[in-house]
Amino acid sequence: MRIAYPILAGLLLAGCAMSAEEASRQAASDARDQAKLDKRLAGYTPGQPQSCIQPYRAQQQEIFGDTLVYRDGRRLYVNKTTGGCFGLRRDDIVVTRSFSGQFCRGDIVRTVDRTNSFPSGTCSFGDFVPYTKDGRG
DSSP states (O other): OOHHHHHHHHHHHHHHHHHOOOOOOOHHHHHHHHHHHHHTTEEEEEEBBSSSSSSGSEEEEEETEEEEEEEEEEEEEEHHHHOOOOOGTOOOOEEOOSSSSSTTTTTTTEOOTTTTTEEEEEEOOOOOOEEEETOOO
């Protein structure tokens, strides 16, 4: 029985090393996504967060990590999801579920693999922050 403890300890330490490596990779990916988002929002001014937007305002979608950006003419709506939609990073299909006829904070967002249609993650919308070009609304 005593021999099993060193083996178990070794496996646990190996698991921690993998987690640290994965965390480092995730941090680098998050930094790249944030840099791309910052570049996309250059020249735009943020407004007051809104809890909901009309779906017609969300016709064109861009993905930056766990952040969704919807374009409505010269205005962008930025939504930082709650995380958990792992498929967002892989360009999976985004499926939203709304109970009010609008996209609102707390509405469910699912991702589905493009190839085999398997669910790949679930999260929810946060606030929608409008960004206007050159500070005009």
